[in-house]
Amino acid sequence: MPYVNIKITKEGATPEQKQQLIEGATKLLQEVLGKNPQTTFVIIDEVETDNWGIAGESVTVRRKRGQ
């Protein structure tokens, strides 16, 4: 019964891509640890680029510089 939380910046992930993340994470836990997919939860959090910082600055600022 694993629980997987994936946090990404909110930059246009589609429902299809999210479905691929859900499937892939569920399969990973099944393959590596034999976990039952029926009780595997995957929750995706999409975080505004203003609210995500790395190296002391927001992703919004980094994106403006082309990073």
Add this chain to the structure above:
Amino acid sequence: MPYVNIKITKEGATPEQKQQLIEGATKLLQEVLGKNPQTTFVIIDEVETDNWGIAGESVTVRRKRGQ
């Protein structure tokens, strides 16, 4: 000084229902462990059904099938 985080799918919980969750969780910690309600935090996260997966598929897909 407990901290309780409740994650549910975003499917129309009302402010009154959220208040009931806050009250109920606070009371539970008080009754079971004698925790002081004054310093009990409850945070509710409502997650889009596209972003919540179980058994390898999103809740959006499951809801379409009537689950």
Add this chain to the structure above:
Amino acid sequence: MPYVNIKITKEGATPEQKQQLIEGATKLLQEVLGKNPQTTFVIIDEVETDNWGIAGESVTVRRKRGQ
């Protein structure tokens, strides 16, 4: 399919008390929002008192003062 995370300081909660937290939180989600207990997860984190701060000081320090 709710997910509930309860964080408390590590100060001797027994397996029976943890079971009461699990039951109580599961029941709360069922009563307030009609959530299915079969797919309700409850995860309890017990945090060392050195690692939990409130009002700018650790719980270890507060406990020494009798709080």
Add this chain to the structure above:
Amino acid sequence: MPYVNIKITKEGATPEQKQQLIEGATKLLQEVLGKNPQTTFVIIDEVETDNWGIAGESVTVRRKRGQ
């Protein structure tokens, strides 16, 4: 490579204030533990006042009372 998650109520924090939180948290980890800012993540979650409870009631209710 620390990870810092800051949860605050959604009550109008500006991008500049968020940038200050990101900078301040990154600097704190560097000063206290010598952590490399390049691999320090800071994620800010802004939570609706209906969804944050303290002392058994939502912040929405508390704000109406002037707290």
Add this chain to the structure above:
Amino acid sequence: MPYVNIKITKEGATPEQKQQLIEGATKLLQEVLGKNPQTTFVIIDEVETDNWGIAGESVTVRRKRGQ
């Protein structure tokens, strides 16, 4: 710069299995969303079976029943 948190029950996952989870989750984010592996974090939490509940009971109790 994704962040992935995997919670599993503490039941003997080896360092090799954890390494596989880290690699697999990092690769998944790269393949689905083109995320840079260099700034992908994966954190694995191993939770005592007394502290993980599903369907209103702890995993400890479920394991005793053979589930």
Add this chain to the structure above:
Amino acid sequence: MPYVNIKITKEGATPEQKQQLIEGATKLLQEVLGKNPQTTFVIIDEVETDNWGIAGESVTVRRKRGQ
């Protein structure tokens, strides 16, 4: 009433350093957003180096290489 969660690798942070993190994070929220220190929570998680991955490998492996 902010909540701050700091995750670091478990590599010998002392109670004094943890206290500095608690004080620093509490002060940061007070200075930037005027938050009341009395209701600011800081929780520090120390994660085993086997359980923390970056760039597709565990910190244990990275430390062996001198990173």
